[in-house]
Amino acid sequence: MATLKDTFRNIFKIHELRQRILYTIALLIIVRIGSHITLPGIDTVLLNEATKNSSSNTLFGFYDLFVGGAFKNAAIFALGIMPYISSSIVLQIAGAVVPYLQKLQKEGEDGRKKINQLTRYGTVLIAGFQSWGTTSILLHMNNNGMPVVPEAVRGFAWILSTVIILTSGTMFLMWMGEQITDKGIGNGISLIIFIGIIDRFPFAILDEYQLIASGSRNIVIEVVIISLMVLIIAGVIFVTQGTRRIPVQYAKRVVGRKVYGGVTQYIPLRVNTAGVMPIIFAQSIVFIPTTLLSFFPNNEFLSNINRYISYGSFFYTLAEALLIIFFTYFYTAIAFNPQEVSDNMKKQGGFIPGIRPGKQTADFIDNILTKITLPGSVFLAIIAILPVFVRYLGVSSSFASFFGGTSLLIVVGVALDTLQQIESHLLMRHYDGFMKSGKLKGRRG
Template sequence: MDNVAGSKELRNKVLFTFGMLIVYRLGIHVPVPGINGQAIADFFANAQNTLFGLFDMFSGGGLSRLSVFALGIMPYISASIILQLLTVVSPELSRLKKEEGEAGQKKITQYTRYLTVLITLVQGTGISIGLQQMTSPTGVPVVPDPGPMFIFLTVITLSAGTIFIMWLGEQITARGIGNGISLIIFSGIVAGIPGALMKSFRLMSSGEMAIFVALIITVIMAGVLVFTCFMETSQRRIPIHYAKRQMGRKMYGGQNTHLPLRVNTAGVIPPIFASSILMFPATIANFSQVEWLQSISTFFQPGSAAYTIVFVGLIIFFCFFYTAIIFDPKDIAENLKKQGGFIPGIRPGKHTKDYIDKVLTRITLWGSLYVAAICVLPMLLINKLNVPFYFGGTALLIVVGVAIDTMSQVQSYLITHQYEGLMQKSKLKGRF
């Protein structure tokens, strides 16, 4: 922190980042016009194990309050994932990503923005229509005065809120420190921790939770947090050697480096996809009284054996699926061959591609098991110990991952700043 305070430029970046996040958190408390706040709060009190609860976590509580930021940054994330999937099947997008460099990336970013606006319009329309049909558990309508004007105003408000959040994230990335979109999600999750802790203290003071149970939970939380930090920074380093090349009278190359492969290459996408699929029946059941749909919703309640088995299977599947999309061993092998690099003992070309693919498959298996354990084990323990708030899973992976990435950027900036300072001092000495 002393280094941050000593660097004026970095201090300004950190303050700018905090300022933008404060603006985001203030917007969470601005409600959409025409909503009965108490009725929507009562509705979400019974929707924690549905898609509404998952989306509310990503929106930082904006959805449960029906604020102008109710859609959160999820439309932008969805648009980014869709564009990533399309680059695999679309030759035009693939060419933009691989051949046109920074200019191509700017075009893909622009397409992502347009798709985000389209998604917000569709989601905003669906939410506004659904709100008119929603009632609290006591029968109070969420929208006292429904109609076309309410739908139009809600769609415009929600779309403008998401676009503003997207702008905030881009401003943080460009002028602040860290990835703006990730920090917005991070701030929304962290903002819910104080309230959960206060609720735990109230339960202990009233005798509903034993102190011994609270100590066990604290130890479990600390252990899971340390294990998550360790796994998120773990990587398999494949050694890379570059052959020496002579150009004129000078020799180039001959360097030794490594290719880092993260254990959790897919990040938080697999548990998000898996949770969304399993929560879908419970979400539909909230709006329907069909008996077979209610039975499926009950069968896949979080913590049940069926939910746990399917959840683990989906996480492992999406870990391999998403890793195959974002990491292509064939491209890595071709780039190494063009640059004169090779893996010791492995022939360039197809053999290198097969070797990288083999190593990636192995670490992805362990990475998928780690993600599944982080998502399932705390959930099972919480159900047994009756903890009043959810700890673990997707939220923990996001918090730890964003914190590690942001601190790495701060450290890199400090190292670069110190290096530039040393270079300036050496130039000054050289003049005398």
């Protein structure tokens, strides 16, 4: 069996795989460069001073996580790829209730192309509204009374040009994401978010090093913290790849001179079908009071609410955990339709041994899905609130975010997906993959 060193060497022996990886890296470098190019007319010195002490525990700070700091930098890619993600989520949820979208979902490749086109239109619309909101935030941002946007450049022309630049930046990111998916390696949209999160990791490590260098942290304690992080990542990988396989038997049928069917396949029901979406929904909701307070700092009602549900408080932790469990079931019900799976099995002559086709099969799948979603939702809730408890160990806030929450789940999920695609290229050309036994199971494995 090949060692890990040999495996990486084999990756660059395959011309197509090497070209795909280099192409992906080149586009991701462009993404990071664009995240540091400030919008025209912005005073960068005042901007840095104004955002230096801004809290990450607001809706804007949470948004900035997905765009790799571009929002705080007021960069041309400040909106990131999030308008596209929002448009996709809206259409996915609408697909459960809108007949026209349900029809498109059943039309195969043609229907998928139409849905992608609608997603792009939605992206332009959402990006336009968000870019207009961003200009409003920048116009009101100041440092000790000195505006970030100088009076000389304020006006309709600056607002219009900023909206166009931000919207175009999002569309350019969407195009690069699609190019990575088609000509590179991995899911382009996911990798753009992934690289934005990973970009903060070296700075988080530097914060921990400075704690050790200053004598504030014992090296033994740091080793224990790193070991804990490794165990948490291993647990996330284990649950992310966890599936409950339901056997499906297909009856034999003769077509011409060939016999089809007569084999047993499996329906893999994931323990975490909803992925990272429940945490995104839940944190977006619990951050709303803190975000509103940043706009109205003198409002006594908002101050009282924020006092009870501030980041790290008992009510904040409890509310986030309960919302995650709720949204896990909610999003799973949207993402996976047992009735549709049952109908497709029936059309193809498949059945679950001991279960009658039709409604009983749908009820059986739904029952199993409900049971395995409970531990999956509880696990998501634990992972989401882990950074809160890790901070009590003296870990810096930037490093604590990698112990759980949205950051860790996205990084692990995207890394597994990308490695699975690389593994497929290696095995297809008779090279050993990353694993000495079995296969690496990605999110689509």
